[in-house]
Amino acid sequence: MSVNRGDVVLVDYPFTDRRGSKVRPALVVQADILNHHITDTILAAVSRSTHRASATQLFVDISTAEGSQTGLRQNSMIQCENLLTFDQRFIIAKIGDMPPALLRQIDACLKAELDLP
Numbered sequence: 001m002s003v004n005r006g007d008v009v010l011v012d013y014p015f016t017d018r019r020g021s022k023v024r025p026a027l028v029v030q031a032d033i034l035n036h037h038i039t040d041t042i043l044a045a046v047s048r049s050t051h052r053a054s055a056t057q058l059f060v061d062i063s064t065a066e067g068s069q070t071g072l073r074q075n076s077m078i079q080c081e082n083l084l085t086f087d088q089r090f091i092i093a094k095i096g097d098m099p100p101a102l103l104r105q106i107d108a109c110l111k112a113e114l115d116l117p
Contacts, residue, residue: 001091003028003035006098008070009091013045013084025071026086027078027098029110039089044106045082048074055112056081058105071096080109 003009007028014021026043028035035041050059058078061067067075072095098106111117 001088001094003041003088003091003094005030005032005035006100006103007094008046008072008096008098009043010093010095011043011086011091023092025076025095026084027106029080029083029106035088039087040085041088041091043084043086044110045079045084046072047077047079047082050075050077053077054081056109058102058109060102066099066102069097069099070102078106078109080106080113083113 005028008025009028010023011026012021013024013026025046027046028041029044030042053059060070060072060076060078062072062075
């Protein structure tokens with residue numbers, strides 16, 4: 001499946017201890033030029049756990065117009081500190097899009113995570 005930056009997708013996300021995995025949403029954060037030239041893409045994890053806010057996370061409120069566009073079913077945190085490279089062939093489905101205003105906030109979270117100016 002070909003993806004674009006800002007797509008909210010479902011993937012079988014592996015546990016960090018490699019003992020299993022769980023189908024969960026993720027956000028494509030890699031640049032489109034790379035998404036269209038290589039089969040791997042970089043994803044940020046999405047979590048239902050919204051109690052640990054930090055500069056590397058973005059809260060998505062699905063009751064807002066922007067939040068509903070993401071396709072997420074619950075209020076969630078985009079975790080820019082939890083990145084994974086994933087082969088696009090194994091993406092299960094696209095469920096929504098990150099609106100431009102939220103994607104700009106994701107850029108700030110990624111900058112904080114990677115300690116970029």
